[in-house]
Amino acid sequence: MIDYIMAFLVGGLICAVGQILMDFTPLSPAHVLVVFVTLGAILSGLGLYQPLIDLAGAGASVPLPGFGHTLVKGVIDEVNKSGALGILTGGLKATAAGITAAIVFGYIMALIFNPKPK
Amino acid sequence: MAKITQEQKDYQQLVKNVKPKPPYLKNIVMAFLVGGLICLIGQLILNFYISLGLDSTKEAPSATSATLVFLGAFLTGLGVYDKIGKRAGAGSIVPITGFANSIVAPAMEFKSEGYVFGVAAKMFVVAGPVLVYGIASSALIGLIYYVVKF
């Protein structure tokens, strides 16, 4: 039960920070997303994001900084395993499921559905 | 860029003073609630995959990401995700479902320009920067890690 509460709280907090950045700074949503993914990557590189994942599970992995973390974790694991080439292969290997799913499902949805005016 | 004159500065100050502000508190609360809820659903899916016997550090999170991406994409197709986004703001933009939304929305929108120049070419107009900065910074961090370690 506690893992659900932590996922809700931490995930919600990360999104609330995003909202604050969008409403109080001139940053557009696209800028906020770029900042978040880069921030996730840097925190992960410093070893600070894994503890958050351990604490909050999906609450830290589902928001976009989690994507940056997965990329960096993939790169570091792969560097440990196969050396310098891991710098180029590790990131996409670790995130392949999400990215491929986005492209495949995105294409299928575009085939099936049309945009609806509001 | 043209130089900003004092007159322009004064006018922008006037505009800043009179223009209506977004409902800050409501926006933040909604972002927290919806963002939290999406992550909670993510945790449910994650636990489900772990209970199926998937490895909890790699396989289960990957499967969770793919599932959430599907949900975000499907809700976008149905025309529901932008309605959530209108209320939730960052709450539905920051989770990975929002990443899926940002890919599906332009793919659908530009279908009228064909499947190559429309759907495929425009698919990453919004999500592209996230991939570029995410992947580039991870490679850079990997390089630093490699240099420090070896």
Place this chain on the structure above:
Amino acid sequence: MAVKKLGAQTVKFQNPPSIIATATVVGPVEGKGPLRNYFDLILGDFKFQEKSWEKAEKKMLKEAVEMAVKKSGVPSDKIEYFIAGDLLNQIISASFAARELGYPFLGIYGACSTVAEGLGIGAMLVDGGYADNIVVGTSSHFCSAERQYRFPLELGNQRPPTAQRTVTGAGAAVISTKNQNPRITYVTTGKVIDMGAVDPNDMGSAMAPAAVDTIVMHLEDSKRTPEDYDLIVTGDLASVGKDIAQKLMLQKGIDVSNKYTDCGLLIYSPEQDVHAGGSGCACAAVVTFGYIFNEMQKGRYNKILLVATGALMNSTIVQQGETIPCIAHAVALENL
């Protein structure tokens, strides 16, 4: 010697040209608004049986022009110019409608001020003796404007309270030498005014100074006062821009508070979820050719100053960090 010119920016017509007929087409949302009974055709869907938003917009414009010409009773081959413009790149709605209409075509671009620019040029051609019958038109479409200026429709983003909704619709009017009301009596052509706005989600406050500048110049050139008009109506400043325009005018000693309104506020009701109000070329066009034209024919209004406003930018130049230049053109409509 330009005998019809007054002051720096205004033209006073010797034989004020008449608007003999108008027609309007609007989308489903506008069709639920407070002015719904003034429009000729309300679409049930945004596509108008076409395959894309752009094609739907073109069809609305063509439909509006055909209806206006039909109502005017002027035979099609006696229409000497078709003056039109819209928001889409290379004004495709106007030129593609012109392709099907077959009239001699002058394409114009004034963003959302297009209706006043068209009426002004049209009236000058008619009073100048260059034509007897001219049709003027403009259009905009919520969906085609969103994808060109902002985001895909299904993207889950949030709009600030200053954002405006592009009106889906088209309006057209036939200007003629015929002796009937209402007439176009004065035209004041605006200058491009840039007060340093950068927020594409707040067009109202970007355009307000242009509207005020043109109103001030019009009053100065024509030696008129706000008292000479029953109503002064700006194009699409909406709630934010209208308040600012009123403040700016008061600063200059012009009090219009009891007779000033804005098409962007008239077209939707406050219950409709449109943030600050309406915008787009069709905003001023359908309100003028639907509501104002009808009320002038009924005699409820006899003297109107229409000040249509436009933001002259695209997303490329805004991304390059430029501020947003704006314009407003004024047209005086009167029952003589």
